Amino acid sequence: MAQPAKSAPATSAAAPTHTVLVMGDSLSAGYGMAASQGWVALTADRMARQKPGWRVVNASISGETSAGGATRIAAELKRTRPAVVVIALGANDGLRGLPLEQTRGNLDRMIRAAKGAKARVLLVGMRMPPNLGKAYTDGFSANYVALAKAHGVALLPFLLEPIALDRNAYQADNLHPTAAAQPRLRDHVWKALAPLLR
Template structure:
């Protein structure tokens, strides 16, 4: 009897988490330099629960990740979790390393195609570079995200760090990574765009 009860609990649990959101990102989403449970992705899980949206949040972000690394890892993660939505937060490390812009663009397109082939919707997060990388490269880099979003017809969150990057009190000492206090603002930057994807799914539409 206890064995049957346990099986029922497992079944109910799997049904409760029948939908999932996958975050594929780099250190900005991997909670670099801060406790994991204080990062914006962990806060996303809390907000979903508060809004009675039954989604499992899978954080597949790794510090230092590039678009090429994402292409390598994403298929296995998609196969394992079968997410309904993929939040794509990659490209910053490519830019910081001076990768060729056409390569970054090609990789982002491929990542979106991988996710869509697995039946997931995609939310793209726009990244930008510090001005010291030169205006031509920096402008070309940020333009990639708008162009990819338009060509692929996917929603894009405007510059992910817009609300925190110019506030030193919200950044870690390296000037690149938001601190604990900045994480709610990062979630607020993503939430309106993600919520538009979540609501039709939660309503069965």
């Protein structure tokens, strides 16, 4: 019985002290693959090697909208007490054609909540297909730029940028990236995330 008591302090001493909280949808939840294959898990693996003392909590849910994220973020901030929050939501809003002002308002609430918890924020944007109309697609992308500027937070304009034109990088639904494409997404996000890990 004495053995666990001796090893417990060493374990806690080696435990990460800073948390990155990822609030996303299926693109961040690793839809259609093992959780360990997704870009968030791959980022956690890299972080363990390159940024000891940091960990990742993936609170992403497939099908999540910005409204869902805005509803959940307070509890997640309380539960994880993150130093950095990655907000990667809005894609499902766009695919459903939800009002741009609604999405922007929800993302605004999430950014304010994260900053209120003293966390640094990385806002990860999305783009919509042209069939939704130029006014909507342009406004959708502009939401992320405007929010990042208004709040002074880091912005990655388009999560899928490295694979946007590569049909082979997507699963059969043509919406979700394959497991093979995940390292490219990890590398893309890492460029914006790494400077926040301080």
